[in-house]
Amino acid sequence: MNPWALRESATFDRTTIAAIQRAAETGIYDIRxxxxxxxxxxxxxxxxLGASMSRYPLEGYRERCATDVVLGDRHAKHPLxxxxxxxxxxxSFGALSGPAKEALGRGASEVGTSTxxxxxxxxxxxxxxxKYLVYQYLPSRYGMNPDDLRKADAIEVVLGQxxxxxxxxxxxxxKISPRVAAMRTLPxxxxxxxxxxxxxxxxxxDLTIKINELRELTDWEKPxxxxxxxxxxxxxxxLAVHAGADVVVVDGMQGGTAATQEVFIEHVGIPTLAAVPExxxxxxxxxxxxxxxxxVSGGIRTGxxxxxxxxxGADAVAIGTAALIALxxxxxxxxxxxxxxxxxxxFFDDFQDGTDxxxxxxxxxxxxxxxxxxxxxxxxxxxxxxxxxxxxTIARACGKSHVCHLEPEDLVAVTIEAAAMxxxxxxxxxxxxxx
Ligand SMILES: Cc1cc2nc3c(=O)[nH]c(=O)nc-3n(C[C@H](O)[C@H](O)[C@H](O)COP(=O)(O)O)c2cc1C
Numbered sequence: 001m002n003p004w005a006l007r008e009s010a011t012f013d014r015t016t017i018a019a020i021q022r023a024a025e026t027g028i029y030d031i032r033x034x035x036x037x038x039x040x041x042x043x044x045x046x047x048x049l050g051a052s053m054s055r056y057p058l059e060g061y062r063e064r065c066a067t068d069v070v071l072g073d074r075h076a077k078h079p080l081x082x083x084x085x086x087x088x089x090x091x092s093f094g095a096l097s098g099p100a101k102e103a104l105g106r107g108a109s110e111v112g113t114s115t116x117x118x119x120x121x122x123x124x125x126x127x128x129x130x131k132y133l134v135y136q137y138l139p140s141r142y143g144m145n146p147d148d149l150r151k152a153d154a155i156e157v158v159l160g161q162x163x164x165x166x167x168x169x170x171x172x173x174x175k176i177s178p179r180v181a182a183m184r185t186l187p188x189x190x191x192x193x194x195x196x197x198x199x200x201x202x203x204x205x206d207l208t209i210k211i212n213e214l215r216e217l218t219d220w221e222k223p224x225x226x227x228x229x230x231x232x233x234x235x236x237x238x239l240a241v242h243a244g245a246d247v248v249v250v251d252g253m254q255g256g257t258a259a260t261q262e263v264f265i266e267h268v269g270i271p272t273l274a275a276v277p278e279x280x281x282x283x284x285x286x287x288x289x290x291x292x293x294x295x296v297s298g299g300i301r302t303g304x305x306x307x308x309x310x311x312x313g314a315d316a317v318a319i320g321t322a323a324l325i326a327l328x329x330x331x332x333x334x335x336x337x338x339x340x341x342x343x344x345x346x347f348f349d350d351f352q353d354g355t356d357x358x359x360x361x362x363x364x365x366x367x368x369x370x371x372x373x374x375x376x377x378x379x380x381x382x383x384x385x386x387x388x389x390x391x392x393t394i395a396r397a398c399g400k401s402h403v404c405h406l407e408p409e410d411l412v413a414v415t416i417e418a419a420a421m422x423x424x425x426x427x428x429x430x431x432x433x434x435x
Contacts, residue, residue, distance in 0.1 A: 019262075030262040031170055033095075033351025033361065035163050035254045035299060035321060040271040042254065042299055043308040045418030046411050047427060050397040058396040065392045066402040069316050071114075071293050072154055072223020072246040075215070079223055079246075080132050080154055082316070083112030084388045085403060086306055088380075089251075089297050089318035090136045090156060090227070092118030093143075094171050094180045095258030095351060096324075097368035098125055099376070100360040103327055105129035106373060107380025111388070116156060116318075119169060119194050121183045122148040129377070134225065137214065139168065140194035142184040146217060154247075155214050156225040157207070159198075159236075162255030162298040165229025165269045169194040170259040175354040177363040207243040215244075225249050230275030230298065231268075237282035241292050249318065250279045252298030256321035258361065259352035272298035272309075274421040277408075280313030289313065303390020310391070311406035312422060319387075326383035327376040328358045 008014065022030065051057035058065060073079035088108045093101050095118065102125040108115040114132035121143020127133055135152030137144065139159075149155060160166065171180075171192045181188040201207065211224050226240040227249035240248050252272025257265065276296050283289035296309045297318035309317045330338075332345040337357035343350065351361035359371030395403045398410045412427040413419035419426040420433040 031172075031259050031352050032262055032265070032349045033256065033258050033260075034265075034349035035256040036266050038266055040254060041273050041415065041417045041421055042271060043273060043305045045273070045415045046308050046413055046422055046424065048304075048307070048311070048394055048398060048410055049412060050394075051399040055399045057399050058401060060393065060396055063396065064401060065396045067388050067392060069293070069404065071295070071316065072225070074223075074246045074288075074292055075220065075244065076154075076223040076246055077219075077221045078153070080114060082114060082132065084384060085310060085314075085316040085391075086300075086384055086387050087113050087134075087295065087316055087318045088115035088323050089255075089320040090116035090118040090134070090158065091320055091324075092120045092169075092171070092258060093123050093126070093183070094118075094120040094175060094363070095169075095361060097359060097362050097371060098123055098179070099368055099371045099373040100324075100327060101126040102129050103371070103373040103376030103380060104323060105133065106377025107323075107326070107384065108132070110377065110381035111384045113384065114153065117148075117152075119143070119171075120180060121145060122151065123183075125373075127151055129373075136227075137210075138194065139196060139198045141199070142186070142192070142194065149214070150218055152218075152222060154223040154225060155218065156227050156249065157210065157214070157245075158227045159207075159240075160227070160229030160231075160251075161257060162229045162251035162253050162269050162272070162275075163257035164260045164264045165231045165253075166196060167260060167264050167268070168196040169257065170352060172259065172352050172354070175352070175363045177365075180363055204239040204243060207240070211244040223247055225295070227251060229253075229255070230270045230272065230278075233270070233275045233278040234282045237279045237294075238286060241283065241286050241288055245292060247293045247295060248279065248283075249295040249297065250275050251318075252276075252296070254299030255297055256324075271421070272296065272300075273418060276309060276312040276314060277421070277423045283313075290315065303387045303392075304394060306387050307391040307394040307403065307406055308411065310403055311410050312408060315404065322383070323380055324360055326380045327360055328371065328379065329356070329360045331358055334358055 109131035116134040225247040226245040253269030293315035296314040334357035
């Protein structure tokens, strides 16, 4: 083999060539699920400075490190009191099967945290199994029902998602089962595009009116969250707070989606790491940091990610993709079937096709029946426990008796990009680029 002859182009690498060939053959753009796959500055580029001489660590098995968090105590009569700072992000019934939604509720409830509906409305199974259920109020209004609003424990007004800020979602016809169609009052089997903006708004003032409407409708009981895809985060967070949000959810570009154009997922938005300090700066300048809580999502995988998001100033995090993996998505037990679909366990992202062998991102009754919501819920609860214990381990090592006491001062960055974005010093220096 001649290495010179087989030199791969960095610009036209194999993936790029395959993408061009696919486009030339089909004439349609690629749609897929999951989040951005390109390398981006992320929480991996940060490290904690554990305690040693100048700081005092806490003993793992003897000294308490609390994990509870209160969300939405700015205006709501009934804020959410969660046992852990990790919540389950909104994922639609339609994108996910009924049993998968139920499992998310079961897993979250077992460890005392919340789960969230999604585009397409609330199913009785997920309401029944969720101790705390956040109801999404979306641009599409698919499945929107005022009675369900009142059944929820909090309301999340969705302005955007990290995977596709400025864009709407897609639910392809083969996932529009009779039940999904009925909940959305749309015909069966026909592709649905979710709107990219709310039908009755033209600007931020309309958000204020909408939040007030939602509060009146629910007797000022429920916290109102506002979810934004990370772009001009500093301004968006300020506007959301000004409009009356109790909680702001910032979803970075690594955030997962059920189905969007590939070009959108990879090229629109800013990394989660860059968005968190911008959101915190906006909250601090308004004097509401910790009073309006910040939930961060987009690529959270480990307890270290949780701890780093909290240290940068988040009050809690939300997980989507990792929760699906914990339920059993991309499990090697289905390796042969992923291969038949032209994919492999660990790579399957065609959530839009409804062919998921694990029975999670599907509306096919036979595939969905493979998935056991009790077993799935147990797996998710286990995973959430591990995330929490890992975050506690780090917090104790930094001398904190609550995971939310972690702070930027506990962090350093291993790349200049991450140091500039997270506004923490490059490791071994006191240099924060740009300050
Ligand atoms: C299968 C799937 C369906 C989703 N559906 C919705 C939705 O209906 N509404 C919404 O606001 N976000 C939706 N999202 C985005 C998540 O709420 C969340 O922002 C994202 O998954 C967080 O990033 P992560 O997947 O890296 O944890 C969906 C994500 C996935 C993976």
